[in-house]
Amino acid sequence: MSTIAARAGSPRPTRVRVPGLTPRWVWALAVVALLAAAALGATRGREWYAAHQTEQAHAEALAAARQLGVNFVTVDYRHVDADIARVRAGATGSFLDSYTASTAELKKVLVENRTVSTAQRTEAGLVSGDRDSAVVLVGVVAPTSNAASPRGETKTYRMRLQLQKVKDAWKVENLEFVG
Numbered sequence: 001m002s003t004i005a006a007r008a009g010s011p012r013p014t015r016v017r018v019p020g021l022t023p024r025w026v027w028a029l030a031v032v033a034l035l036a037a038a039a040l041g042a043t044r045g046r047e048w049y050a051a052h053q054t055e056q057a058h059a060e061a062l063a064a065a066r067q068l069g070v071n072f073v074t075v076d077y078r079h080v081d082a083d084i085a086r087v088r089a090g091a092t093g094s095f096l097d098s099y100t101a102s103t104a105e106l107k108k109v110l111v112e113n114r115t116v117s118t119a120q121r122t123e124a125g126l127v128s129g130d131r132d133s134a135v136v137l138v139g140v141v142a143p144t145s146n147a148a149s150p151r152g153e154t155k156t157y158r159m160r161l162q163l164q165k166v167k168d169a170w171k172v173e174n175l176e177f178v179g
Helices: 023-073 077-091 092-110
Strands: 001-005 013-017 120-130 133-145 151-165 169-177
Touching: 023 077, 023 120, 023 133, 023 151, 023 169, 092 169, 133 169
Parallel strands: none
Antiparallel strands: 001 013, 120 133, 133 151, 151 169
């Protein structure tokens, strides 16, 4: 920067330089400020994107847990094979193994007892999770009828589902009934 000053007796003003601040320094400071802003923007943008992805995964896990809970308690002895297939399609890992191992006995009991159960109300809450795994508590209210209770009764199921994201789908890895 410079200032203009008039000398005594001189008709023309002369320039006086302020030491240390040259146009080169101004440009250098501008470049440094621009680089710092770009680095800050990239860091904050990456953090925002990661938080957004995690939030989206939580919402997907909650929706999947609700549906998987409904699938688990919705059975009809008249089309038990389709009901079992629906549960197996939403299972993975040890839950898939144990459920598959018990399907023959389950089918026998459901058909013999003429069991019909449908979900009436479902609630779910996320306990913990990240982008590819989650623990969700699911409550399902299900009117249920069978040979012993043909007029039916309303049952309430509370489950703790451990979910794992497999490719693009959330699947049950472990299911526990909780009190």
